[in-house]
Amino acid sequence: MSTAIRVDGLTKLYRRMAPGFRLRTLKSALLEGSLTEGLAPEETIRALDGVTFSVEAGRSFGVIGSNGSGKSTLLKTLAGLIKPTSGRVEVAGRVAALIELGAGFHPEISGRENIYINGAVLGLSRREIDRRYRQIVDFSGLGDFIEEPVKNYSSGMYVRLGFSVAIHTDPDVLLVDEVLAVGDEAFQHRCLRRIEEFLARGKTLLLVSHSLELVEEYADQALWLEAGIQRLLGSPRRVADAYRQAVAEAEGREHREAKDRRLAELAAEDEERVERPVVDAGGTGEPTPAEESGADGPTPASGPEKPPAPAAAAPAPPAPTPADGEEPRRWGSREAEVTAVRLLDAAGAERYHLESGSEVCFEIEVRAHRPLTDFVFGVGLFTPRRVECWGTNTHLAGFAPDRLEGVATVRLVCPALRLVPGEYLLDVAVHARDGYPYDYHRRYLSFTVTAATAGVGLYFPEHRWEFAGTLRWRRLPPPAG
């Protein structure tokens, strides 16, 4: 099989826009064909740094990464719009590129004329375009609009026409940047079908997308770029997982940092008003059904409008209700304190991106500032919309507290955590059996769950589909995990 795209040590520098460089950059542009020759490192931005990969003809390749990671620069380099600072880029055959919205269209002239221009740029003769003209217009669904100047098109129309031209001009390599996200559902499906046909004909696709699902589904190989550096190259599943994990970790860090900042602020306030009690930040204990049901009544589901106690087994804590109406994130007397919470996988590695059904361990570190004889550890899982998925605590599990002193570690192990794919938030608490809070954390951390197949709701049991009778499927999904 031949190589359609070969990128070798691709590095791209952009100059920073400082007025003093203009003469120098012109000189180097004239002499070297580059704008950054001879500029000091602090005068340039490294958009791509030593990117190396190749794509076989007939394969599809996905590129993921956060904003500003160099994805578009890579695409523009492949399209021949910009020249690499160093390294090599080879693309075999005719390249069509859909870069950003309305790429390649002259806004002032009609869709029809733009089709001819686009075709000509892609190397088609007028007669060849004549032959495809009808198909292009039909696929785009633009109808009479094709005679209007392109600037009057909606963003969806732009993309529809752009994709239609690109796919019908029969390129050997198609470069697509994110644009498909703009079209409506029906058009996206049509595009994806066309892309499948395109790939089936042995053509090559390079897809840049924020939609990890799209990359996982359509790419044979994927590349994760971060700040211009090649973080990971490999199977789309692996690359997407690693990316998700990194994003979740970064978000977790942000959460924790924000929380720490807030605690520090609260502590500073407390110091100013020494006379105020530590526990009660001015709030009133709201009565909840839990309070009525007594200390032994397990109440896993607390109403969403009330401060939900994670797996509360007792009266609601005297949760502070700040005047600004914002949900409190942490409250309690701090006689015992949650100092760290981690999610661990079966191998004991920290993970915030989980496979549904895999083994997960919630590890909680606590520190008791005085010896305690009454204590309960609890966790609660919530969706981002505060729907409680599951909660439990040591009291519900039947553990009778005896003594907690100094530092302790509590682990809750789920051999198979079956959650519907999505994002989840974790609440963690240490409290007395009657619900008196030592340390309640709401939304302590977030994690994501993925699965080979999708699902909705809260519960994701192990499952499979079986069929009988005259019933056939065009494509079989991967087996559910």
Added chain:
Amino acid sequence: MYRSTRRLLRFRSLLATLVNRELKARYRGSLLGYFWSLVNPLLLLGVYTFVFSYVFQPRIEGADPYVLFLMTGLFPWTWVASSLLEGSQSLTANAGLIRKAVFPAEVLPVVSVAANLTHFLLALPILGGGLLVGRWMDAPVGGWSALLLPAIVLIQLPALAGFALGLAALNVHFKDVKDILTNLLALAFYMTPVIYPLDWITFGPLRWVVSWLNPFTPFTTAYQQVLFHGVWPGPGLWLHMLGWAAVAWLAGSWLFERLSDSLAEAV
């Protein structure tokens, strides 16, 4: 140089489309439309006729009647000035296209030149009418030499296109090009024998500069010879024009190609 030429030839239908669009855009929403391309020079001719018949009455050897002499040089000069001004801005004005698409950027400056050529051609009937009226009034103007006009235009076209390409590429790096060019063109207007015959310059060095360093002098002289004087230009003048056309085209397209690698980034 070779690449620009080849690509311009390959994308000539794109060129035609864009020129057409440019012309349509200029008169969009106006009542007279294309007619303005005729009305403008007609009004200009009328105003100058009035001024130079009743206000000043210049009697210039070799430039009489003066209005017709002036118009013969002025219409081609308008083509030069507006082509270069618009052409130099054509890349920056279409930055979006160049940044995001595989678009033949060399087409854009040439579109400005070609669009302004159209205006020049539309003004020619007015000039022709003026010359006919002049002949009818027994002025010794015009003649069959006017048949050579297309040849001069054809030589001037690559000259202007070359200048426009080079200026447009430079303007991507220096926005100052516009201001420099505006002033330079104002100066060049007086350094070109448009409002006076070349013979009027008696100061030797200045005459040498105007004759040999100004690329537009031979073209202006040629227009005056074939249209106004009714004289067939000599081989020297043809070579002079061809020389400038070659120099401008080669230098402009060379500059453009050298800078084209970095256009999408710098624009």
